[in-house]
Amino acid sequence: MTREELLLHIQRLSFVIDEATLFLDTHPDNPAATSYFLDAKEKLRNAVDAYEGQYGALTHDGVITDYRSYVGGIWPWQKNENEETMGGKR
Amino acid sequence: MWIYEKKLQYPVNIKTPNPRLASVIISQLGGPDGELGAATRYLNQRFTMPNKESIALLTDIGSEELGHCEMIGAILYQLTRNLTPEQITAAGFAPYFVDHTAGIYPQAASGVPFSASAIASKGDAIADLSEDLAAEQKARVTYDNILRLSDDPDVNDVIRFLREREIVHYQRFGDALSRTQEQLNQKNYYSFNPEYR
Numbered sequence: 001m002t003r004e005e006l007l008l009h010i011q012r013l014s015f016v017i018d019e020a021t022l023f024l025d026t027h028p029d030n031p032a033a034t035s036y037f038l039d040a041k042e043k044l045r046n047a048v049d050a051y052e053g054q055y056g057a058l059t060h061d062g063v064i065t066d067y068r069s070y071v072g073g074i075w076p077w078q079k080n081e082n083e084e085t086m087g088g089k090r
Numbered sequence: 091m092w093i094y095e096k097k098l099q100y101p102v103n104i105k106t107p108n109p110r111l112a113s114v115i116i117s118q119l120g121g122p123d124g125e126l127g128a129a130t131r132y133l134n135q136r137f138t139m140p141n142k143e144s145i146a147l148l149t150d151i152g153s154e155e156l157g158h159c160e161m162i163g164a165i166l167y168q169l170t171r172n173l174t175p176e177q178i179t180a181a182g183f184a185p186y187f188v189d190h191t192a193g194i195y196p197q198a199a200s201g202v203p204f205s206a207s208a209i210a211s212k213g214d215a216i217a218d219l220s221e222d223l224a225a226e227q228k229a230r231v232t233y234d235n236i237l238r239l240s241d242d243p244d245v246n247d248v249i250r251f252l253r254e255r256e257i258v259h260y261q262r263f264g265d266a267l268s269r270t271q272e273q274l275n276q277k278n279y280y281s282f283n284p285e286y287r
Contacts (some may be wrong), residue, residue, distance in 0.1 A: 011097060018099070020153060022258070024147035026265045058096045076098045079162035 003055045010051060010058075013044040092153065099157045100251045104168040104244040109183035111240055112169035113199060116186075118236070118252070120196025120204035123228040125252075129155035131209040131225060135218045141273060144215060144266045148222075151259050158252060163194045165248060175241040216274075219267040223260055230256035 001009065020037040027033060052062040056069035063070050074081045092168030118124045139145045168182070170192045178187050185201065196204035210221050233253035240246055 008096060008101065011101065013127065014095075015096070018150075021150055022147065022154075022262045025150055026143045026269055028143070030144075046093070053273065059093055061093070070096070073096075076096060076160065077167045078189070079103070079104065079168070 006051045010047045013040055016040040050087055098161050098164060102161055102164040102248050107171050107173060108169050108242060109173060112166050113186060114239055115165055115236055116197060117199040117230060119159060120210035121198035123232050125155050125158040125162055125207045126196050126204055134211045137162055138213050140215050141270060143269055147266050149264055166194050182216040217272050219263055222263045226256045226260040
């Protein structure tokens with residue numbers, strides 16, 4: 001998967017978790033919602049591991065050896081990696 | 091404590107800069123019913139909630155609202171890139187530009203800076219959860235109004251996602267309110283039956 005495809009996959013799984021957790025906050029003992037949440041959590045962990053191994057850290061916790069893997073790369077509102085150094089009219 | 095994740099909750103990819111549109115969408119960052127107010131409201135109200143379910147819900151919705159501030163910031167950033175002084179003037183963006191350049195500053199569309207006076211934290215679960223229901227509806231109306239003013243499909247796709255979140259949060263807060271009312275009824279001090287004293 002390209003970086004964009006893998007990130008979108010992570011965003012989808014994270015959204016599943018966002019939805020499940022808001023429901024679980026007021027239904028913490030619901031078994032169906034709990035297994036739905038745990039299943040998505042496992043899939044998300046695998047997707048994040050795959051992303052961070054190839055494209056850099058998504059959180060501080062994702063830094064394995066090189067902190068630049070967090071600082072560098074693209075930030076979420078940017079369209080390309082070197083946007084802030086491109087000068088232009090800004 | 092919070093952990094930052096280097097991703098948006100929903101992707102923002104706007105192809106065409108449009109400072110006129112940015113100057114109305116900015117209300118959902120720093121306006122009276124914007125995302126910054128939402129995060130501030132929920133993350134402060136949660137401390138004194140009388141049950142753990144409401145504490146958990148306010149914590150998680152408040153945290154999601156911080157992510158929505160980031161999404162609105164991303165929209166504003168992408169709508170105001172690479173503008174000439176002529177484009178800024180023609181789009182009516184000069185009053186904002188002269189104070190903030192293309193920096194992201196939380197203000198209402200009217201230019202009024204973000205104010206905590208548009209939110210409440212009353213220290214009463216019924217009052218606060220009712221405020222939260224109204225807040226989600228007011229934010230939903232603001233997104234409806236933005237959709238009336240915008241014809242950019244890239245922007246509208248993100249605005250529709252955020253509008254839908256207001257509806258989901260309204261449902262979740264309704265759940266927390268009815269559970270809280272049930273608990274208070276069990277203890278017979280929120281609304282008691284005068285024939286059963």
